[in-house]
Amino acid sequence: MKVTQITPGRFHHFHLARQMQKHGLLDKIFTGYPKFKLKDESGIPLEKIKTFPWVQTPYMKRSLLGLDKYDKINKEWIWLLVQTLDKYAAKSIKTRGVLTALSSNGLHSGRKMQSLGGIYICDRGSSHISFQNEILANEYERWGFKWIGIDERILEKEQEEYLLADYITIPSQFVMDSFIQKGIDKNKLKKIPYGARLDRFKKIGDPVKNKFRVLWVGGVSLRKGFMYALNAFKEFKHPNKEFIVIGHVSREIKSLIERENLENVIFKGIVANSQLLEYYSCSDVFLLTSLEEGLAMVQGEALACGCPIIATPNTGSQDLITNDKEGFIVPIRNSNSIIDCFQKIVDSPNLRNEMSYNALEKVQSLGGWDTYGENYKSLIELAIKESHLSL
Incomplete structure (x- = not known):
């Protein structure tokens, strides 16, 4: 058949x-x-x-x-x-x-x-x-x-x-x-x-030292919980932080961020897959705070590039990572939990490297x-x- x-x-x-x-x-x-x-x-x-x-x-x-x-x-x-x-x-x-x-x-x-x-x-x-x-x-x-x-x-x-x-x-x-x-x-x-497309996504670099870069890839919308991510980034205290946002911005988010201080937040719009490898590889952490979806494939892409993940369980993250190993699983609508994860990565110089190694190991075990x-x-x-x- x-x-x-x-x-x-x-x-x-x-x-x-x-x-x-x-x-x-x-x-x-x-x-x-x-x-x-x-x-x-x-x-x-x-x-x-x-x-x-x-x-x-x-x-x-x-x-x-x-x-x-x-x-x-x-x-x-x-x-x-x-x-x-x-x-x-x-x-x-x-x-x-x-x-x-x-x-x-x-x-x-x-x-x-x-x-x-x-x-x-x-x-x-x-x-x-x-x-x-x-x-x-x-x-x-x-x-x-x-x-x-x-x-x-x-x-x-x-x-x-x-x-x-x-x-x-x-x-x-x-x-x-x-x-x-x-x-x-x-x-x-x-x-x-x-x-994950293991033939397309792989680690090609490392984050810049003395900078904390957070990466977002996907729709920038209420469904994806973007405002909780933005608020966490804004409240996080770091002298040299950067939030790279890749994806289409919804009408609702556009109206909300008109009133926001967007210092060090860089909206890149739509980026070709071939360029995502560098962003994934050279970011300290990938962030996805969705309220609802099935299994966001961008998480597998990030793992394949050795980028640790901070994600809600509503992204399907529990089927990809173990909390505190390849990244962190945080509750929905909880900016404070995200900030705590940022702080853990910054306070432990080797933690990001360990999580990056674990991410590469995990994505290979998943088998693409x-x-x-x-x-x-x-x-x-x-x-x-x-x-x-x-x-």
Whole structure:
């Protein structure tokens, strides 16, 4: 039995597709990305990439058209995206196999695959969608913003997928706990942590002496808890500190930092992957304070470059590091805990070097995307065995 995948963007699904191809299991991968944007996706035959770019591509370019500020338009756009890609894939599925679809993109295609006697795996990259909606609503309220909420149609669709799916793949214990809290049967949940691109990320330098550099890579948003990170950096006492922020800054954060003292905070915007190696390698610590996500892959990138991590458990960090060994795990919404971690690194000259060494050891033991592929292959074999089907 072959594997069909559905994903509107790249996310981790193209890493999975490479692994499925490597194991001789990939049938095709449906995506909203245009094919010309996927030429660098080596290891996947182009004929196995089925694109449906008519909704996703203009959505990606909406900021250039000045449409990204219209919440109602974006809401309808996202709903159209998840429905059209899902239905397009459903019409294309003709034979029994294994379907793994990114959540909210697999209800129709999952039903189609099951009607043919196949297996449907819902792949969820973040916490349970209701948990996600609730924690973000609370966070927006804390900072004085209105949370428009996840589209009720998508909330309903995803939760139908959770019930319909034979299995739900998730990347971290944090995500698993959110599903169990919402009443999903633990036996349906299969935790498969993501890997890191060990071929792309490696240690190429060391931090500058007599300077304390904190690095942020990823979306700069309320969801990522950026203001707690910024407040910790501002309150931390050090004569030569620097906060490098790489990533797109959300509207909410832009409005909040207008009133902030941003001395020694350097916003770099979007930076190419090829340049991230130097930032990771030459920073004293990588900081990620998310309120909610699945398993932030930037953490694996930092580890692969020997950069210790300070992260909340809601980033999936507990599936990557051990507290006080490769970095620190701190509570959400807690700037004081972050400051304490900064101080420990500064007060112990050898601690950063020890953590850097441990980070390199740990990321090698995690095995990169090959381990992820092996684990996913094992799940597929288990699913087929339990369904009394054959490969």
